Amino acid sequence: MKKMIITATFFIALGQTLAYAGAVEDLLSRYKAKGAKNFSAENGQAMWVATYEDAKTGMTRSCETCHKKNLKTKGEHQKTGEVIEPLAPSVNPVRFTDMKFIEKWFKRNCKWTLGRECTNQEKGDFLLFLQKQ
Amino acid sequence: MKNRKIKLSMMFFALAVGLAAIAGQAIADDDGDDDGYKGRGGYSQNGDDRGYNNGDDDKRRGGFFGGENRLRGKADVATVAGVLYKKECGSCHFAYQPGLLPSRSWEKIMAGLEDHFGDNAELPEEDQVEITRYLIVNSADYSNYKASIKISSSLGGSSPVRITETPYFVKEHQEIPVRMWKNNPKVKSLSYCDRCHTNAKAGSFNEHDVKIPGFGKWDD
Amino acid sequence: MKSNEKVKVWDPFVRVFHWALLLAFIVAFITEFSELKLHVVAGYTVALLVSLRIVWGVIGEKNAKFSDFVYPPAMVVAHMKDMARLRHKRYLGHNPAAGTMALVLIMCLAATTLTGVLTYGAKEVSGPFSTILLNDGWRYGSELEAMHNFLAWSTVLLALLHVTGALAESFLHKENLVLAMFTGVKRKDFAVEHAWDGAKTHLEPMPLLKSATQASQFKE
Numbered sequence: 392m393k394k395m396i397i398t399a400t401f402f403i404a405l406g407q408t409l410a411y412a413g414a415v416e417d418l419l420s421r422y423k424a425k426g427a428k429n430f431s432a433e434n435g436q437a438m439w440v441a442t443y444e445d446a447k448t449g450m451t452r453s454c455e456t457c458h459k460k461n462l463k464t465k466g467e468h469q470k471t472g473e474v475i476e477p478l479a480p481s482v483n484p485v486r487f488t489d490m491k492f493i494e495k496w497f498k499r500n501c502k503w504t505l506g507r508e509c510t511n512q513e514k515g516d517f518l519l520f521l522q523k524q
Numbered sequence: 525m526k527n528r529k530i531k532l533s534m535m536f537f538a539l540a541v542g543l544a545a546i547a548g549q550a551i552a553d554d555d556g557d558d559d560g561y562k563g564r565g566g567y568s569q570n571g572d573d574r575g576y577n578n579g580d581d582d583k584r585r586g587g588f589f590g591g592e593n594r595l596r597g598k599a600d601v602a603t604v605a606g607v608l609y610k611k612e613c614g615s616c617h618f619a620y621q622p623g624l625l626p627s628r629s630w631e632k633i634m635a636g637l638e639d640h641f642g643d644n645a646e647l648p649e650e651d652q653v654e655i656t657r658y659l660i661v662n663s664a665d666y667s668n669y670k671a672s673i674k675i676s677s678s679l680g681g682s683s684p685v686r687i688t689e690t691p692y693f694v695k696e697h698q699e700i701p702v703r704m705w706k707n708n709p710k711v712k713s714l715s716y717c718d719r720c721h722t723n724a725k726a727g728s729f730n731e732h733d734v735k736i737p738g739f740g741k742w743d744d
Numbered sequence: 745m746k747s748n749e750k751v752k753v754w755d756p757f758v759r760v761f762h763w764a765l766l767l768a769f770i771v772a773f774i775t776e777f778s779e780l781k782l783h784v785v786a787g788y789t790v791a792l793l794v795s796l797r798i799v800w801g802v803i804g805e806k807n808a809k810f811s812d813f814v815y816p817p818a819m820v821v822a823h824m825k826d827m828a829r830l831r832h833k834r835y836l837g838h839n840p841a842a843g844t845m846a847l848v849l850i851m852c853l854a855a856t857t858l859t860g861v862l863t864y865g866a867k868e869v870s871g872p873f874s875t876i877l878l879n880d881g882w883r884y885g886s887e888l889e890a891m892h893n894f895l896a897w898s899t900v901l902l903a904l905l906h907v908t909g910a911l912a913e914s915f916l917h918k919e920n921l922v923l924a925m926f927t928g929v930k931r932k933d934f935a936v937e938h939a940w941d942g943a944k945t946h947l948e949p950m951p952l953l954k955s956a957t958q959a960s961q962f963k964e
Contacts, residue, residue, distance in 0.1 A: 468616070471616075473616060495646075531804070532757055535757045538796055543789065675882070677882055680879075
């Protein structure tokens with residue numbers, strides 16, 4: 392029985408690791424195919440911590456507004472207080488395993504925070520930075 | 525003496541007939557309860573079973589005695605069955621039952637996801653279409669649940685995008701003191717149904733199930 | 745004059761009505777929150793019984809008729825004054841105070857069932873008024889329910905007074921009135937019927953618990 396559980400855990404972990412790697416790799420190569428150059432985690436980090444002012448409300452927004460400074464802990468929706476699971480794959484291995492999910496949130500959150508959609512270059516930089524957390 | 529007996533028998537006959545009618549209706553009502561999503565207005569996962577038949581409001585209402593054979597279930601509103609709706613919308617906020625707003629309101633909301641009450645909640649187009657369809661089919665317009673009927677009859681043609689702005693909702697919540705919700709850090713807004721309605725997920729908004737965080741059971 | 749001669753006072757319909765009403769009311773009262781369907785069935789039963797009792801109050805037998813137990817207000821007051829001095833007369837049917845209680849109870853129960861069925865229409869969108877209330881039910885639900893609750897509690901209060909009166913009367917006039925409502929018979933002696941029909945002397949308070957011979961002067 393114990394053996395079975397260990398085996399099962401191993402395969403689940405393996406599956407997640409594979410899915411993880413696959414999703415980010417696929418997205419990065421897709422961004423490159425659309426014209427992005429070499430990705431930089433440093434650029435991703437710089438944009439991540441930068442603050443942006445919302446034209447409509449005058450509110451200062453940043454990725455950290457909701458995801459908080461420590462990516463290994465839970466975030467919180469700025470208005471509703473709804474819990475946001477940690478972004479760091481090191482503590483939350485299901486992060487960055489679903490391409491559709493990643494793209495959906497890039498679109499929403501870039502528009503909300505930066506006031507515009509992110510370029511393929513920027514999305515790749517972000518991914519590279521976040522992947523290392 | 526004979527007259528007396530006739531009158532008495534008449535009374536007992538009337539009593540018996542009346543009791544039989546009440547009992548008969550009560551038993552008949554049992555058949556219609558809790559039968560889930562079948563029939564008129566129900567949501568069918570494969571799509572084409574749209575019970576659209578708007579306009580004849582009173583057909584949705586109960587018959588003379590129990591009438592619950594026309595109404596659906598004991599809950600106030602149909603529970604959420606849409607898998608995609610639950611996943612996409614329910615991951616950020618309480619999955620408001622589609623029966624809490626008319627279809628015209630849902631259409632408005634789903635057309636403006638870019639500014640969804642201050643958030644960007646844009647969806648991939650195919651998901652947006654699928655969820656909109658689910659919300660319309662199960663909207664208050666076509667639901668036989670009592671909260672749906674009361675909400676839609678309270679609207680009088682308006683199409684609010686907030687459930688909290690429907691006249692029925694406003695009336696039902698106006699007696700709650702502000703200190704219990706707006707100024708209550710554990711509640712903050714009436715939009716968070718499930719913070720006080722302990723059975724909100726099951727579609728039950730009965731006041732006996734209300735427990736206000738920091739204040740306990742709500743009894744008026 | 746034999747003091748233990750019996751006379752039929754309560755006809756079978758009055759007796760069945762009385763106890764069936766008590767049962768139905770208790771069922772309705774205890775199922776208020778828990779079992780809506782049973783509450784409704786019990787409520788309809790109360791309504792049926794009360795309606796038939798009103799009919800019986802017009803066409804029924806002597807002691808059951810409104811004309812027999814609805815006394816002029818002056819007489820009711822006079823009787824109550826006598827009661828306060830424990831010198832009130834014994835009646836075969838209802839005495840003026842008891843008759844007034846019966847009338848008020850009937851009216852209160854009628855109002856309770858009426859507001860109940862209206863609440864059922866407004867809040868549960870069921871029952872005979874769900875269609876008539878159509879687009880306004882949501883507006884009046886809570887108010888109707890509050891009225892319904894108030895009337896129900898008033899009925900309880902009145903019923904307790906009624907029981908107190910019956911028990912006190914049983915004790916003071918040495919006659920088991922609760923049993924009489926089962927058997928229908930009461931002691932015949934020193935009964936006063938329609939005291940206001942005769943001479944003024946009939947209105948004079950009768951010394952309580954006097955022997956039958958002394959009391960027999962009030963006999964019809």
